Amino acid sequence: MSEREQFLMVARRAREAASGLAPLPRAAKDAALHAIADALVAAAPEIVKANAADVARAREAGISEYMIDRLGLDERRIAAISDAVRQVAALPDPVGESVRGGVLPNGLELRQVRVPLGVVGIIYEGRPNVTVDAAALCLKSGNVAMLRGSSSAHDSNTVLVQVMQAALAGTEVPADAVQLVPGTSRESVKHLMRARGLVDVLIPRGGASLINSVVEESTVPVIETGVGNCAVYVDAAADVDMAVDILLNAKTQRPSVCNAAETFLVHADVADAFVPRALEALKQAGVTVHGDERIRAYGDDVVAATEDDWFAEYLSLDIAxxxxxxxxxxxxxIRTYGSGHTEAIVTTSQPAAKRFVALVDSAAVMVNASTRFTDGEEFGFGAEIGISTQKLHARGPMGLPELTSTKYVVTGEGHLRG
Amino acid sequence: MSEREQFLMVARRAREAASGLAPLPRAAKDAALHAIADALVAAAPEIVKANAADVARAREAGISEYMIDRLGLDERRIAAISDAVRQVAALPDPVGESVRGGVLPNGLELRQVRVPLGVVGIIYEGRPNVTVDAAALCLKSGNVAMLRGSSSAHDSNTVLVQVMQAALAGTEVPADAVQLVPGTSRESVKHLMRARGLVDVLIPRGGASLINSVVEESTVPVIETGVGNCAVYVDAAADVDMAVDILLNAKTQRPSVCNAAETFLVHADVADAFVPRALEALKQAGVTVHGDERIRAYGDDVVAATEDDWFAEYLSLDIAxxxxxxxxxxxxxIRTYGSGHTEAIVTTSQPAAKRFVALVDSAAVMVNASTRFTDGEEFGFGAEIGISTQKLHARGPMGLPELTSTKYVVTGEGHLRG
Known part of the structure; x- marks a missing residue:
């Protein structure tokens, strides 16, 4: 059987499982999630063994220790992954929620209710915990997960999916509700991207190049996630202490994530008060500043910024x-260089805050708060499948409701249209 | 200047206009809509003249009288189009509506508010009234409209857009907020489909082949609309009188539209009571029935259905x-052959209705009502840009809120992430 035929077999099974999964009540889905959580802990030795093979291959290939750390699984990490599944089980079920409803003038009852999307494809990188996280979020929202992880985590993902499928076999949820896309080649991703009619939505999680290639080639609708070139704007009316603290937090509290700040913009009126203190604080924190000429006038350590710096998502201790x-x-x-993820303004001026919020076209706009707060957990969603930087369907952190569509249910008594 | 360069110039103007339009208050947008409505009536002679050229070309090309009727404009129709613009002005503004909000445990204020999508591309067929309707709905929801109508309506559309732009020039709304995609070639549509970053969403309105080609080739996110292979299911527990009335209404009240029924399915237990009466009623209404063998047993006039009939969106006096x-x-x-638009069940059984609603995965499910009710006006939305048959972003009739995205606004007092 060719890789494409294998893919279609798996996708058709996923489609079939979606029909069985969608109408299940919350209790059946939660029981299945607890079965998965139990099975993961029970299978920890087997998972660790498969993961060790992935890690050994990564070491041989000379992959960085940072990436190897993301790839690695031990019993403690497996226990944490299992706990996260139980936390998803504890979240409210979005399916069946009434979004809109009422009685029309002609007496027809109209209800718009949340329903699962169906089959959700997730394309992601080397972290095998995403295999379980994504599967759990999909299952809770009544969706089948078609998972396509990095080839570097192939053995880990294979065992994780086998363990989840075996756990589901003893529950009301179809075992086929969690699927691994067969194959590890570049082609195997393409099968997923061209599976319109079998797969309802694709969520690529990763760097800009992965996301761009999916958007270019996919006929399945895509939700873009995660590229964050976030800016902190220090207004003329800023509280300078607050501005320094927010900039430092936004840049350094966790530099490798999409909601970290990559650029700061300072109003000229506050530059004398703010820039020297900001440069000092950033230097202390080990941050390299790439500045324009006006920033460079305040410090010898400032590197000259190029056009590329304004566009950069550094994900490191650098800032423009x-x-x-x-x-x-x-x-x-921001309009020219930003990625539409998160921008912050620091100001004591209400009109300035209002204007910034109105004019900045990003998924999240912070007023006197760090960009780092754009996050499903921080927003109180309980979990997050990613942060959408597109405008269609979902924008910003995506929780369980963002993994649903809706259906109109219209009830009459023999109503005819006149 | 090449057609592509012309396109990019227009698209960049549209993008720029989107920034000016998005923050405008309702009053500014409504004033602009009334200015357009006035200008259309004032320019009626000019519009009729341009339209006459399109109609003459269509006649020469031997286009059907039905299509020519859709293409034609006279002073009465222009007055109706102008009135429709005023009706859009009277609708509530979705922009700024708070979708979700509250105070997080750490004191951060979180609000999710509706914002315009930005630049909306609309690809449509020969009806020039869509040029104005679509522009008005986009403008009201704070979006710039990039319009790409049929080449058969080129002269009409050109004048209509000129009239709208001239009307906008005297208002707060940028004149560039309504744009016609330059050119009439197949290539000119492609420029629009590849304009990711300049155009935020594409809404193709038309037949299956147009929609499929847009979905295949577009890198801009697409909202699929309008293909409707709708089924009426007559349950074992149906009220037979009601079932005959609903089937007849769903098929014949307006056969050329997407929410007309194209298939009926009858439970075997009610076939003896229902089918002879249904066949008689359909025959009286001039409908040709394409039936399986069990339907054909009830009537000599029934044509043998082929596999193609189950898939067919007839849009004519035919039904499978x-x-x-x-x-x-x-x-x-329905799962095998339907298009996910609207399905209806006729039944007096509550469990049957509940099961049908739960299992049928369509944008709208009717219980004891005609499929013809799936419509923005009927649902009370006041207007409709199309009926989405996809699951992402919008599903079913799309009103003004479906032409918006959202933005998170987070307000703190120097909040840092720990």
């Missing part, structure tokens, strides 16, 4: 900085 | 019919 002459200039910079 | 042995068999038929 620029002095602007107005709030509108800051907005224009 | 089949006897099924259970509700689940009806659902299986």
């Amino acid at each position: 900085g620029r002095v602007v002459d107005s709030l509108d200039d800051a907005v224009a910079h | 019919g089949r006897v099924v042995d259970s509700l689940d068999d009806a659902v299986a038929h």
Whole structure:
């Protein structure tokens, strides 16, 4: 059987499982999630063994220790993954929620209710915990997960999916509700991207190049996630202490994630008060500043920023900085270079805050708060499948409701249209 | 300048206009809509003249009188189009509506508010009234409209857009907020489909082949609309009088639209009571029935149905019919052949209605009502840009809120993430 035929077999099984999974009540789905959580702990030795093979291959291939750390699983990490599944079980079920409803003038009862999307494809990188996280979030929201992880985690993912499928076999949820896309080649991703009609939505989680290639090639609708070139704008009316703290937190509290700040923009009127203190604090934290000429006037350590720096999602201890002459200039910079993820303004001026919020076209806009708060857990969603940077369907952190569609249910008594 | 360069120039103007339009208050948008409505009436002679050229070309090309009727504009129709714009102005503004909000445990204020999508591309067929309707709905929801109508309506659309742009020039709304995609070639549509980053969403309105080609080739997110292979299922527990009335209404009240019924499925237990009466009523209404063998046993006029008939969106006085042995068999038929638009069940059994609603995966499910009710006006939305048959972003009739995205606004007092 060719890889494409194998893929279609798996996708058809997923489609079939979606029909069985969608109408199940919350109790059946939660029981299945607890069965998965139990099975993961019970199978920990087997999972660790498969993972060791992936790690050994990664070492041979000279992959960085940072990536190997993300790849590695031990009994403690497996226990944490299992706990996360139980936390998903504890979340409310979005399916069946009434979004809109009422009685129309002609007496027809109209209800718009949440229903699962169906089959959700997830394309992700080397972290095998995503295999379980994504499967659990999909299952809870009544969706079948078609998982396509990195080839570097192939053995781990294979065992994790086998363990989950075996756990489901003893529950009301079809065992086929969690699927691994067969194959590890570049082609195998393409099968998933061209599976319109079998797969309802694709969520690529990873860097810009992965996401771009999925958007370019997919005929399945895509939710773009995660690229974050976030800016902190320090307004003329900023509280300078607060501005320094927010910038430092946004840049350094966890530099490798999408909601970390990559750029700061300072109003010229506050530059003398703010920039020297900001540069000092950033230096202490080990951050390299890539500045325009006006920032460089305040410090010898500032590297000259290039056009690329304004676009950069560093994900490291680097930040680009620029002095602007107005709030509108800051907005224009963000419009040109930003990725539409999260921007923050620090200001004591209510009109300035209002204007920044109105003009900045990003998934999240922070007023006097760190960009790091754009996060499903922080927003109180209990879990997150990713952060959407597109405008269609979902924007910002995506929780369980964002993994649903809706259906209109219209009830009459023989109503005819006149 | 090449067609592509022309396109990019127009698209960049649209993008720029989107930034100016998005933050405008309702009053500014409504004033602009009334200015458009006035201008259309004032320019009626000019519009009629341009339209006459399109109609003459269509006649020369031997296009059917039905299509020519859709293409034609006279002063009465222009007045109706103008009135429709005023009705859009009277609808509530979805922009700024708070979708979710509250205070997080750490004191951060979180609000999710509706914002415009940005630039909305609409690809449509020969009806020039869509040019104005779509522009008005986009403008009201704060979006720039990039319109790509049929080449058969080129002269009409050109004048209509010129009139709208001239009307906008005297208002707060940027004149560039309504744009016609330059060119009439197949290539010019492709520029629109590849304009990711400049265009935020594409809504193709038309037949299956247009929609399929857009989905295949577009890198801009697409909302699929309008293909409707709708089924009426007559349950074992149906009120036969009601079932005949609903089937007849769903098929014949307006056969050319997407929410008309194209298939009926009858439970075997009610076939003797229902089918002869249904065939007689359909025959009286001039409908040709394409039936399976069990339907054909009831009438000599029934044409033998082929596999193609089950898939067909006839949009004519034809209907496919089949006897099924259970509700689940009806659902299986719909799952195999349906387009996910609207299905109806006629039944007095509450459990049967509940099961049908739960298992049928369509944008709308009717219980004891005609499929013809799936419509933005009927649902009370006041207007409709199309009926989505996809699951992402919007499903079913799309009103003004479906032309928006959301933005999270988070307000703190120097909040840092720990």
